[in-house]
Amino acid sequence: MIDEIAVERVRLFCPEDHWQEEVDVDVVRYADPDGGLWEYFSIDGEPVMSPYTPDGRPLCPVCGRTTAVDLLRRRLVPVPDGGRLRSRWEDRPQRAEAWLRQAPMEQDRA
Ligand SMILES: [Zn+2]
Helix, strand or coil: CEEEEEEEEEEEECCCCCCEEEEEEEEEEEECCCCCEEEEEEECCEEECCCCCHHHCCECCCCCCECEEEEEEEEEECCCCCCCCCCCHHHCCCCCCCCCCCCCCHHHCC
């Protein structure tokens, strides 16, 4: 399930200060049932590799070095839940005392 959506403004720059660029990156974080977290990055709707990994950053157009990255700011976007009304699990009454209704077996109906 989608856990968090954010827009992150990053600054990509040459370590020798030849070049820099600021980019807004959309980040969608997924939580899998085992508790693992995965992030998917895109720029203007195009999927990209994480700019926080060297392979996800451009080379300096002047000297060809791998660029570096700074995270300048991030903005959280409300996660869509389909407009359904949500209630907290903790607000439910005690379940242990609830009578579990069994579905009738076929042969019991006769
Ligand atoms: Zn450079």
